[in-house]
Each structure stands twice: as C-alpha cells, then as structure tokens.
Amino acid sequence: MDPRVRNHAxxxxxxxxxxxxxxxxxxxxxxxxxxxxxxxxxACGERDANPMWVARSSRASRAQLLAADPDQFALAEHLKAVAEAADGIVQVRANTNASEISDVPPEKLAARGRSQEALQDAFDPEDMCITQHPTAGNAQQAEMSTAAYEAFVYDAVNRDWDAQRAFQAQMVEILDPAEEVRVVSGDTTDVTMSVDGMVTVNDDGKTNLPGGEVFTAPVPDSVEGTVHFDKPVVWQGNEILDATLTFEDGEVVDFAADQNEATLEGVLNTDEGARRLGELGIGMNRGIDRFTSNMLFDEKMGDTVHFALGRAIEQTVPEGQPQNESVTHLDMIVDMSEDSYIEVDGEIVQRDGTFRFEE
Amino acid sequence: MDPRVRNHAxxxxxxxxxxxxxxxxxxxxxxxxxxxxxxxxxACGERDANPMWVARSSRASRAQLLAADPDQFALAEHLKAVAEAADGIVQVRANTNASEISDVPPEKLAARGRSQEALQDAFDPEDMCITQHPTAGNAQQAEMSTAAYEAFVYDAVNRDWDAQRAFQAQMVEILDPAEEVRVVSGDTTDVTMSVDGMVTVNDDGKTNLPGGEVFTAPVPDSVEGTVHFDKPVVWQGNEILDATLTFEDGEVVDFAADQNEATLEGVLNTDEGARRLGELGIGMNRGIDRFTSNMLFDEKMGDTVHFALGRAIEQTVPEGQPQNESVTHLDMIVDMSEDSYIEVDGEIVQRDGTFRFEE
Known part of the structure; x- marks a missing residue:
C-alpha cells in the first residue's frame, strides 16, 4: 500500500x-x-478501536432515487442509529464519476434532503472528520493527472496543523469580536453583513481534513448586497458557473448563473433557510495552491472567501443568537486575489489576497 | 446492467x-x-423502502484483526444498532479473494467471534437473506469460468420456490415427528442422533437464497458415532479436506483432517458448544448440480447431508428443549450419492441419494 494512504489514516x-x-x-x-x-x-486496530464501513455509492443512490416516489421518502433510521452509536465518524469523499447523480432531478434531491433533516442531530461535528481519498474521478474533476492529484491531496492533509492553527488564530482574533464584515471584489461583489455575537471557529484539520479556514455565521437578516462567485461549484454532480446572488434583509431576492442555473434554483427552493447565508468563511491554507473543483479544498485556499447558503454550523451560533436552519449547505467561492478587500468594522484586514498580519 | 442481477434483487x-x-x-x-x-x-426504491449499504471488506477486516490486541476486542455496538434498526437485512457474499483472511491466526478469529456473541440476538433469521453475488473470486474457488459460474448462481437463485417448498414438505413430514436419525455412508460414516422434540424447517429461499434443504437440531448429548466429510469446507479462507469427527455423548472426542487440521482445531476450541452438533441438514435442491466449495450452495445439493458444529438455529429448537449455544456454526458435508443411506426411526428414507418419495 502507498505509505501516504496509511499516513493519511x-x-x-x-x-x-x-x-x-x-x-x-x-x-x-x-x-x-x-x-x-x-x-x-x-490504524483503528492498532488503537483497539472498532471500525465499521458504511459504504456510500452514488450509483446506488441514483438508482434508488430515480425509482422512488419523492412523497414517500422516509428518514434513514438505520443510519441515524449507527451515527448515534458512533464515537467517531470519518466521511470519505472519493468519486469514481463525480457526475454520477447529475441526472437525478434537483427537486427530488431536495425532497430527499428534507426527509433526512432529523439525521443532522445524530452527526456531531466534534466527532466527525470529512476528508478526501484521491481517485481518478476527482483528479479528472480537477483537470489533473491521477499521480499529480494524489500528491496535491497528501500535501494538503499531511501538514503541521499546530502551526496552521497558530497562523489562523490571528484572523480569529480580528473576526470573533467584530460586528460588521464587508467583502468587495471588482465591480461585481460588494456585500455587507453583521457577525455580531457569533463565534469564529479556527478550522485546524479536525472536522475537515484538510482544514485551513476560519468561519463564522452571519446574522441571518443582516446580509445586504451582491456577490458574484468566480469559481465553479459542483453540486450533486452539476457544475454551477458564474453565479450571482443579490441579498436584501438577508434573503436572496435575485439570482443568476451562466451554467446550471436550475441546479442553483433547486438549492434555493429547498426550504426557507436555503435562501439565506449560514456561513462566512475565510480561506487561509497556503498549502493549497490551485482550484480543483472540490469545495473541501477550494474553500481553504489562502486568497478566497466563501459564503454558504443554508444551514449555519452549530459551533458558530451561541445560544440566544438566531441560527439559520436548513437541510442544505452550499458553499460558494469568491476569488480575492486581485482587486479585492475584506473590511472588518471599517478596517481593511485583507487586500488582494494578502492578510494585514502577513505584510 | 445484466438483467439477471436485477432479477436476483x-x-x-x-x-x-x-x-x-x-x-x-x-x-x-x-x-x-x-x-x-x-x-x-x-428494487428498494421502487417499493419506497430505505436501503443502506454496510460494506464488508475482508481486506479491511484482515488489517484490523492483525493489528489489534485480541484481549481488547469489543462488541461492535454500531453494527448492533444498525441491525436492531433494520426491518430486513441482506447479507451478500462476493469474494474478490476467498483466501483474504487465511493468514489471520485461527485463535484470533475465534477470539473475535466470541467478542461479537451479543450481536446474534440483533440478527433475526426471519428478517434476513443470505445470498451470493457471482464474482471472479468465487468462480475461481469453484474451479469454473466467471461466465459459467454466473449462470450456475442465477439458475440456483431464480427458481420456482413454491414448487421447491412443496417437494421439501415431503421430507419435513418424515423428519419433524421423528425420534432417531442414522446416517451411513461407505465404511467411514455411521452416526446416530436423536431429533426428538425438535422442529424441522423447510428452507424455501428466504433466510438462504438459494434455499433447498430441510434442517433440524440434534439433541446435543445424543450424537454417537463417526462422520467422514467427503467434501472440502472453506473456513475463514482455509480449505479443510477429508475431516473426520468422532462423537461420544454428543461431544467430539476425536478429530482429524488431511489439510488444515489446525483450522478445524481452532473451530473446535472456540467454545464449549463448538464441540457439539447444532444442525442436521438434508440437501434437496436438484437445481444445484455441482460442488463449488461454497457452503451456501453445496449444502443444498440433492444427495448430501450436512452437520454443523456449533450454534443451533433458533427456529429448530422449541422452548424447553436443549439448544446448543456457540458463536460458531461450521457446516460440513457428507456425499450421499453412493453406498449411503439415511434411516429415520429404523426406516430408510434415502438410499444412494434418492429419496423414498422420489422412487
């Protein structure tokens, strides 16, 4: 076996x-x-832990979803039971064909998502690790050779996470006590939101591996302005390109995309919370040096900001603060490397991809 | 997709x-x-049922077992939870390499088995189906081409199970009220046991697919005599050949095998019940016309009898009758096609592979 696979484990x-x-x-x-x-x-055997493999097959999911009546979707009680019995859950992404469910109608996927809402409580982010195994399918999605993609993935996950955490702590110190954040990029993105009272999390490779971002939750009603997403986002096998969202009082009042606009519309129509932002994230992992059409990596890049439609991450919303609820969570990226800045309470903290504390 | 795969589903x-x-x-x-x-x-989607895939990887099991301390094996609580939450469980056999766990020490496998004993109650035979997907690995084990093996498997599973049940009912009528069974084959097998008070089950392709046997439980202390098993039995990746067991007061007092005797010894040493018989089965499926070194098929052949060391199947033992308990259940086959007979309460019911009611 490739020793990098064992190291990753x-x-x-x-x-x-x-x-x-x-x-x-x-x-x-x-x-x-x-x-x-x-x-x-x-690795679990060496530590006398008890592993069990729940296989996720996009071919199998597609076959089930196409055959099923969306009015009859029921909660996966067996999956809930297994998640509740687990002390730790590893969610591994590894596509044979990243477009496998691209021909399942978006409204069916959304109905399926809604039917599984009660699963969310069983999956505690503190006990989870979402990571990537490099496959030919994901290499193709990244427009890379399989060997080069393997090197990319293992460089990103096998890092000095203590050093990464310390670097990111500088941004947490700025964002955590802040009230207002403004993100400006070119002529197409200018959006403002309150993060007052929310918690900023330092993602150091635990719930996400690779980690490498700091993130918080916008106050749901506070988002105002327009965001243009420069980078493609793959959602349920479909690539949404050049999406633009306009917010008023926190809600999406206008949207467009150059490709797969119907997919974006499907997401927005999932439920009430899917039309509001649940996350503001700032990528800070300088070890990820290229886009690979894979959000687990793309959103961690050092000169990007991402916004997620839908569910707010629980850790970012203290008791008593308004939490955006949704069964969906769609991250979308703004490239901040040129002609861009992030302003926190009126002060610029990043310009053209470089943080104030990096200068 | 091969339509036979979908038909099997x-x-x-x-x-x-x-x-x-x-x-x-x-x-x-x-x-x-x-x-x-x-x-x-x-198929589940069409019926608006909720399927979930728990993957069994012999490569993964091997890696875990070799790494783990056998004194620290703990119950798979997550697997117990998922089995308890299930309305139906399909156990699919499909080997890439049927010898994958052949280098895990038998005592470690036995210790692992003992540690999972409490799982048994979570798996109700009434809600289970054990079946076979034809792989190249299992075709190799059967010494057949993959295409010929596929035809063999699908011929065996896609049958008229109502007709099969009616044929087998004739043997249930004989065996269910019986007191004593004697099995004689050549000079090497002559064994007698009581089945008094036990229940004979008609296996018509539900818990096992293919089905095609009738089976009951011997009274644990009643087995006397010697059995020579003509057909190989593959246990945890090792093929046991030409095994002989001698019983006194129901217990194995002598054993031998020409190949992998240590594997057989490991089974016998699993626990107290592993040295006694838990099952007497009579194969009645005329659609299975050859041995394939796969017990799911071999034990159903029309001119065989099998005995299982270890656990008695719950359905065969009524309340108040002694039930042989064990974490193991090893089926072993006697070829009854020549120079052999089965005697029930002194009357011959099968001679040289032909049932009395077939003549």
Missing part, C-alpha cells in the same frame, strides 16, 4: 478524531476508497 | 424479505458486489 485517527481504545468508529466511504478504508481499519 | 426483495413501503433495509455486501447493491437499491 494516522492523521485522521490521531489528529482529527483522537481515537481511543474501545471507540466505535464509523467509516462512511465509497468503494473507490477501499485502500484508505483498509488503512483506517489497520 | 427482485427475488430477494419480494420472495425472501417481502420488503414493504417504509422498511429500513440493510445491505451487507463487499465492494465487489456493487452491481448487485445498485440493483437492490433500485
């Missing part, structure tokens, strides 16, 4: 999940990730 | 499990069975 088991003897570990992964699943089983 | 979902709208279905299958898993998801 050790980072998940020790750094991200801190697996202990006797822990019940659930590995959710597609068949294409079997090598990594084997490595995770070995 | 329909037999499982309709005949074996009688899947209904809203049912929570768990598919336990190796990655090599993905085509069949896709077909099962489609």
């Amino acid at each position: 050790d980072v998940v088991v020790d750094h991200s999940l801190d697996v202990q003897q006797g822990d019940q570990i659930v590995v959710m992964a597609p068949p294409a990730a079997e090598d990594f699943v084997v490595a995770l089983h070995e | 329909d037999v499982v979902v309709d005949h074996s499990l009688d899947v209904q709208q809203g049912d929570q279905i768990v598919v336990m299958a190796p990655p090599a069975a993905e085509d069949f898993v896709v077909a099962l998801h489609e």
Whole structure:
C-alpha cells in the first residue's frame, strides 16, 4: 500500500478524531476508497478501536432515487442509529464519476434532503472528520493527472496543523469580536453583513481534513448586497458557473448563473433557510495552491472567501443568537486575489489576497 | 446492467424479505458486489423502502484483526444498532479473494467471534437473506469460468420456490415427528442422533437464497458415532479436506483432517458448544448440480447431508428443549450419492441419494 494512504489514516485517527481504545468508529466511504478504508481499519486496530464501513455509492443512490416516489421518502433510521452509536465518524469523499447523480432531478434531491433533516442531530461535528481519498474521478474533476492529484491531496492533509492553527488564530482574533464584515471584489461583489455575537471557529484539520479556514455565521437578516462567485461549484454532480446572488434583509431576492442555473434554483427552493447565508468563511491554507473543483479544498485556499447558503454550523451560533436552519449547505467561492478587500468594522484586514498580519 | 442481477434483487426483495413501503433495509455486501447493491437499491426504491449499504471488506477486516490486541476486542455496538434498526437485512457474499483472511491466526478469529456473541440476538433469521453475488473470486474457488459460474448462481437463485417448498414438505413430514436419525455412508460414516422434540424447517429461499434443504437440531448429548466429510469446507479462507469427527455423548472426542487440521482445531476450541452438533441438514435442491466449495450452495445439493458444529438455529429448537449455544456454526458435508443411506426411526428414507418419495 502507498505509505501516504496509511499516513493519511494516522492523521485522521490521531489528529482529527483522537481515537481511543474501545471507540466505535464509523467509516462512511465509497468503494473507490477501499485502500484508505483498509488503512483506517489497520490504524483503528492498532488503537483497539472498532471500525465499521458504511459504504456510500452514488450509483446506488441514483438508482434508488430515480425509482422512488419523492412523497414517500422516509428518514434513514438505520443510519441515524449507527451515527448515534458512533464515537467517531470519518466521511470519505472519493468519486469514481463525480457526475454520477447529475441526472437525478434537483427537486427530488431536495425532497430527499428534507426527509433526512432529523439525521443532522445524530452527526456531531466534534466527532466527525470529512476528508478526501484521491481517485481518478476527482483528479479528472480537477483537470489533473491521477499521480499529480494524489500528491496535491497528501500535501494538503499531511501538514503541521499546530502551526496552521497558530497562523489562523490571528484572523480569529480580528473576526470573533467584530460586528460588521464587508467583502468587495471588482465591480461585481460588494456585500455587507453583521457577525455580531457569533463565534469564529479556527478550522485546524479536525472536522475537515484538510482544514485551513476560519468561519463564522452571519446574522441571518443582516446580509445586504451582491456577490458574484468566480469559481465553479459542483453540486450533486452539476457544475454551477458564474453565479450571482443579490441579498436584501438577508434573503436572496435575485439570482443568476451562466451554467446550471436550475441546479442553483433547486438549492434555493429547498426550504426557507436555503435562501439565506449560514456561513462566512475565510480561506487561509497556503498549502493549497490551485482550484480543483472540490469545495473541501477550494474553500481553504489562502486568497478566497466563501459564503454558504443554508444551514449555519452549530459551533458558530451561541445560544440566544438566531441560527439559520436548513437541510442544505452550499458553499460558494469568491476569488480575492486581485482587486479585492475584506473590511472588518471599517478596517481593511485583507487586500488582494494578502492578510494585514502577513505584510 | 445484466438483467439477471436485477432479477436476483427482485427475488430477494419480494420472495425472501417481502420488503414493504417504509422498511429500513440493510445491505451487507463487499465492494465487489456493487452491481448487485445498485440493483437492490433500485428494487428498494421502487417499493419506497430505505436501503443502506454496510460494506464488508475482508481486506479491511484482515488489517484490523492483525493489528489489534485480541484481549481488547469489543462488541461492535454500531453494527448492533444498525441491525436492531433494520426491518430486513441482506447479507451478500462476493469474494474478490476467498483466501483474504487465511493468514489471520485461527485463535484470533475465534477470539473475535466470541467478542461479537451479543450481536446474534440483533440478527433475526426471519428478517434476513443470505445470498451470493457471482464474482471472479468465487468462480475461481469453484474451479469454473466467471461466465459459467454466473449462470450456475442465477439458475440456483431464480427458481420456482413454491414448487421447491412443496417437494421439501415431503421430507419435513418424515423428519419433524421423528425420534432417531442414522446416517451411513461407505465404511467411514455411521452416526446416530436423536431429533426428538425438535422442529424441522423447510428452507424455501428466504433466510438462504438459494434455499433447498430441510434442517433440524440434534439433541446435543445424543450424537454417537463417526462422520467422514467427503467434501472440502472453506473456513475463514482455509480449505479443510477429508475431516473426520468422532462423537461420544454428543461431544467430539476425536478429530482429524488431511489439510488444515489446525483450522478445524481452532473451530473446535472456540467454545464449549463448538464441540457439539447444532444442525442436521438434508440437501434437496436438484437445481444445484455441482460442488463449488461454497457452503451456501453445496449444502443444498440433492444427495448430501450436512452437520454443523456449533450454534443451533433458533427456529429448530422449541422452548424447553436443549439448544446448543456457540458463536460458531461450521457446516460440513457428507456425499450421499453412493453406498449411503439415511434411516429415520429404523426406516430408510434415502438410499444412494434418492429419496423414498422420489422412487
């Protein structure tokens, strides 16, 4: 086995999940990730933890969803039971074909999502690690050779996470006590929002591996302005290109996209919360040096900002603050490398991709 | 997709499990069975049931078991939770390499088995279907081409199960009220046991697909004599050949095998019940015309008898009767096609592979 696969498993088991003897570990992964699943089983075995593999097959999901009546979707009680019994959950992304569910109608996917809403409480972010196993399918999505993509993934996940956390702490110190954030990029993006009272989280490779962002939640009604998303976002197998969203009183009042606008519309129509922002994230991982059409990596890049439609991450919303609720969570990216700035309470903290504390 | 794969899924979902709208279905299958898993998801989708795939990887199990301390094996609470939440469970066999766990020490496998004993209650045979997806690995084990093996498997599972049940009912009528059974084959097998008070089950393709046997439980202390097993039995990746067991007062007092005797010894040492018989089965499926080194098929052949060391099947032991308890259940086959007979309460019911009611 490629030693990088085993090394990746050790980072998940020790750094991200801190697996202990006797822990019940659930590995959710597609068949294409079997090598990594084997490595995770070995790493769990060494720590006398109990791994179990729940396979995610986009081919199987597609077949089920196309055949099923969307009015009859029921909660996956077995998946809920397994998540509740788990001390740690590894969610592995590994596509054989990243477009496998592209021909399932968006409204069916949205109905399925709504029917599984009660699953969310069973998946505690503190006990989860979402990561990537490099497949030919994801390499193709990134327009890279498989070997080059493997190197890209392992460089991104096998890092000095203590150093990364310390670097990001500088931005947490600015954003956590802040009231208002403004993001401006070119002529197309100028958006303002309150983050007053929200918590800024330092993502150091635990719930997401790779980590490398700081993120918080906008006050749901406070978002005003227009955002143009420069980078493609792949949602349920469809690539949405050049999307623009306009917000008034926090709600999307206008939207457009050059490609797969219907997919974007499907997301917006999922539920009430899908038309509001649940997350403001600032990418800070300088080890990720290119876009790969994969949000787990793209949103961590050092000169990007991302906004997510839908559900706010629980850790970012203290008790008593308004939390945006939705079954969906769609991250979308603004490239901040040129002609752009982030303003926090009237002071510029990043210009053209460079943070104030990096200068 | 091969239409036989989809047809097989329909037999499982309709005949074996009688899947209904809203049912929570768990598919336990190796990655090599993905085509069949896709077909099962489609079939479940059509019936508005909720499938979930728990993948079984012998590579992953091997890696975990080799790395782990056998004194620290703990119950798979997550697997117990998922089984308890399920309305139906499909267990799919499909080996990429049937010898994958052959280098895990037998005592470690036995320790692992003991540690999972409490799982048994969560798996109700009434809600289970154990079946086979034809892989190259299993074709190799059968010494057949993959295409010929596929034809063999689908001929065996896609049958008229009502007709099969009626044929087998003739043997149930003989065996169910019986007191004593004697099995004689050549000079090497002559064994007698009581089945007094036990229940004979008609296996018509539900818990096992293919079905095709009738089976009951011997009274644990009643087995006397010697059995020579003509056919190989593959146990945890090792082929046991030409095994002989001698019973006194129901217990194995002597054993031998020409190949992998240590594997057989490991089974016998699993626990107290592993040294006693839990099952007497009579194969009656005339659609299975050759041995394939796969117990799911071999034990159903029309001119065989099998005995299982270990756990008695719950349905065969009524309340108040002694039930052999064990975490193991190893079926072993006697070829009854020549120079052999089965005697029930002193009357011969099968001679040289032909049943009395077939003459």
